Structures are given as C-alpha cells and as structure tokens.
Amino acid sequence: MLSSSSPPQPLQTGSSSFYTGFTRLCKGLAVILVLGHVLLQIFPSALPYVALIPSSTIPFAWNLITAGYIEQSLIGVAISTIGLLLFGKSLEPLWGSKEFLKFIIVVNLFTSVCVFVTAIALYYITRQESYLYTPFSGFHGVLSGFLVGIKQILPDQELSLFVLKIKAKWMPTLVTLISIATSFFITDSVSYLPTLLFGIYMSWIYLRYFQKRPETSLKGDPSDDFSFSSFFPEFLRPILDPITSLFHWVFCGRRSGSSAELRGRSLDASPLPGSDSIEAARRRERGARALEQRLAAEKLSAVGKVEGTSHQSAAENV
Template sequence: MPPRLNIPPITRILLIALISQSSLSAAIRYRQWPEESDVVAPYLALVPQLSLIYPWTFLTTTLLEKNVFTMGIAGLTIFYGGRYLERSWTSKEFGKFLLVASLAPNILTFATLVVLFAVTGDMKWTLASINGTIPLQISFLVASSQLVPAHTVTLFRGIVSLRVPRFPLLHVIGVSALSLTPVLSFASFLLVATGFLASWTYLRFYKRAFPDLETNQSSSLRGDASETFAFAEFFPDLVKPFIAAFSNQVYTILVSLRICTPFSQADASASRGETFMQRSAGAPGGARAEAERRRALALKALDQRLHAATTTVGTKPQPPPPASAGPSVQLQPQPSQPAMLGETNYVPEREEEKS
C-alpha cells in the first residue's frame, strides 16, 4: 500500500485550485486557439483593462499557470514550501500570509501597469496578463530566510554552498533576467519585486509572533526585530552597508508617517530569543532536545568532578598503626568501601565550621 501524503488543509486547497484553474485555462485556450492568437480569460487571469468586473481575479490569478513547465514548478513550490510553512505557523497564520503574498503584489502590479498606460498611452500595458505563482515563490523564500537564517544549502556536490537568505535575491535576479526575454513578461518582474517587498514587510513588522514559554517574550509581539532578518541581510556583504543605510532612511520615513511601528528594546530582545528557539527547532528534537542536551552535559561534568574527588579520597595513603610495647587488642581495620557516585564528604565542611 503506498504511503499516504500528509498535506495540511490550506496547502491541499492551493494544490487543487492550481491544478483546476490551470487546466481550465488550458482547455479554454485550446478551444479558442484557431480563432484568436492571444487568448485571455479575464475571469481567471487578472487583466487590467478587462478584469475590473471580476474582482476575485485579484486573488485567484496567483494560482493560474499557462504551461505545464511553470505549473510543475508551482506545484513543487506549494507542496514543499506551503507544507513547511503551514506546519510551522498553523493554518490560520499561513492563510493570512497567503492573502498578503497574493493580494499585495497583484494590486501593486495592476496599479503600476495602469500608471504606465496613463503615461505612455500604450494599450499593451492594460492588456498584459497578471498571473502565476511568482509572488508565492518569492514569499516562501523570504519566509524560509526568517525561519532558518543560518541554514546552508549545498549544491552540485559541494561546489556551490549558499545560505538560505541568499535565495530570494537570486530568484529576483533570475525572474528579472527572464522578463527581458519572451519567456516571461514585464508583469512577472513587477510581481517578483513587489512580492519580495510585501512579504518581507509583513513578516518584519506585522505578523504575530508566537509566545515562547521558556522566554520572557510578550504574547502581543508582532514582527521580527532580529538582526538576522534585516533587509540588508538578503544582499552580499559588499553592498550591505549601502542597503542598510538606504533601508534605515526608508524605515524612518515610514515610522514618521505612522505606517510602521518602531521596535522597542524589549521587542528586539524577544526577537533574538525567538530566533534562537527557531534555530534550535530546526535541529533534531527541537528546543526541548537542546535543553536536554545542555542538561546532560552539565550532569556529565558534575559526574566527572565527583568521580575525581572520590578517587582522590580512595587512593589517600593510610598512616601506619602505632607501635605498642606489650600485648594489646588489635582492632580489625574496616575494609575500604568503593566510592559511589554522588557520595559527599562532610569533613571539609566540619573543618570550615570549626574555623
């Protein structure tokens, strides 16, 4: 009997919607292909000039792919990335993240294409199709960078070794390069750029953080103030200072406009504790296993000290018996008992009391 796939509910819904919408779109294009060379379904894909009467497309167009290759990539992204994030955050928090990662890039791309049409007067901007899981792909990479910032991925048998926070930038560069070719459209570049900014902003400032019972973290903490999730951490070390200076200026402007709430010192401390627990959770057994490991090391060190102390007492040379001039009663010496682990010698304590 084949093993049963354990897929969380929201991830399962995403996969079903992806396959259903992509298959329906392919059937429509196949049926109308002889009649029209460029077939669009404005009630499935978001088209600025045609989809205003279908407002649900701002959300559903994210789960629409137009060829088998991109649908395969989308399916793998949702299966592995969605399953991992949903199990890490719970279905409710994962659903909120999906809404932000889907709606924000689609709305921003829609507005950008409308502005380009208003500036240039070229109708092609409003007839461009905004669809695909590119926003979800970049958002899942950003979320993974938050959960496992120190994890390293080795490719090609160790030839290439990259930390997880490097993958979002590589994905943005790859999609941007393909958007200059017929493979992807300019809308894809807008989707990956806005998806990167929207997902990072939500996780950095707005997403509710789960309280950790082993730390003093507040249950109302939102966002992630840790240094490992700063915006500059996605970029190479050479340009980090410039990116950090620019992002700090933008952050100051957003705080002055009351769009973002500044982090307090307590929030930063809690985020650092949360990041440590998240890193420990990536290890086998999670945070509890890390605590047990430390406790075992402490007990082992105590065992070694006690063993050394009892060995020293057991090997101490005994003084010779006093010589007697006449016959006397000889006392039978008590056999030395083997030192037991945990035995305590109270003689030093008595000496200290006398002193």
C-alpha cells in the first residue's frame, strides 16, 4: 500500500502490463468506435446523418451525440481506441464506471454544442460557407478531456513522451499549444481543432464545478491546483486569476448551496482556509494509491503467467 507521503509511481509503459488490464466498459466503447468507422467506410453516404454538420444540425439534432463516436480516418480510430483503453485504466477505477461513462457523455455532448455554436458564429462573422458544411466528428474531444482528468487526480504523474518525461498536469496545456501550432500548417485543422479545445474546456468546467465527489456530498474541485490559471505558467496567473473569479460567479454565484456545501464554505462563498489544499492532497493520494494497486495487480498477473509457463515447460520436459 502507498503511504500518504509516497509520490505517484510512473506508469510502466514498457512492460507487458501496458497491454493488459483494460476495463470492460472501455472495451465496449472501443468496439463502438471501431464499428462506427467500419460502417462509415461501407456506407459513406451515412456521414451527414452521424457527423456534426452545422447546416443540417437543426433537423438532425442527434448529430450532437453521435458525432463524438464517429472517426472518419483510420489513424483517428486507432488513436481514439488506444487512448480510450489506456486512459480508462487510470480513470475508471478512480471515478467508477458510472461516473466515467457520465463524464464521456457530458463532455461529448457539450463539446458538440460548443462546436456547433462556434461554427454558426464564424459563418455570420466571415460569411465563409465552409464553416456550415464541414463535417465535425471524432472522439478526440473526450480524449483531451481525459488529460484534464489525469491532471486533476495525478498531477505529478510523469508521462513518457518519446524521450521526454512531462508531468501530467502540463499535458492539456502542451496538447493545446501543439494543436494550435500545427493548425497553421494543416489545411483541414478546422475539422479537429475546435473539438479538441472545447473538449479540454468543457472537461475542466465539469470536473471543476459539477462532478460529484464520492467521499463528500459536495460537487466539483475548488482547489487552487485545479483552477483555470493552473493550466498556464506562473507569470500569467495574476492576469488570469480574475477570469477564474468570473467562472466561479457564473457557475456558483447564483446557485444556492445545500447545508453540506455551507458547512464547507464561509459566508462569502469562499472555501474555508486550507480546505482546498487538503482536498486536493486527498485526491492525489487516492489516485496514487489506486494506481499503485493496479500496477501491483498487473505485476502479480504477469508473474503468475510466467510461472505457469515455466511449470508447463517443465512438465513437457519430464
């Protein structure tokens, strides 16, 4: 077991356990992604009925839901499937299957709504019809949202990125910067960039203000380590902190708190001194403990397989 002072252990991405331990829910969702891509290749005329095309969203409102599970390219479905399985190994055991599925549904839906509204607004501003007829689809909005979840639970977890190692808390920011930078060189970036950016944003909104915490009756994560300004370098935070206050007023200012919420907050709706840091520390400790338990279980499983193979070989030799 991991003590309260032990840091999160790095993921063993180089071992055979990297390819095992996927949850049943993630496997099912991965099958949906693969089948959606296969059916789209067999029936390409079905694209307007399942992808988000702003000009036809009003009669085909279900596109706001289906678009997130339809990958138009082979590389897209490969990245989404692998990312879903790997992120699910870390997040689903901590959140629970119900909350994990709820996160995917909520982030996917509201990301699609934001993409639709943005496309309509850009059309009226620029009068470019491409914004109305571009088919938006893909699971990358939810994938980018998973990065926000990892940032919340395991911010100091080191992730291997080729030869580099970067802490999980900076992954959403890094992905955002890389996506924006590459959009200047990729002509069809409009088809993926809004979904990716809104996926990060809506995931933070949901986790920050609305996700139910199993250990308490409160919602969201008010800790300073998960504020809006925490996605940016230190020197920008004094500028961005007022924006964080605006977020708090929009999502919490007019919402009447329950008695449980009032017990954890002062009269001015601010968290009691130290409550944010304590809650964040508990969340990181719980995440690190669950991660170590999962890695230990995978290691025991691998050892058991090796011993079973050795015994079988010995029996054959006899």
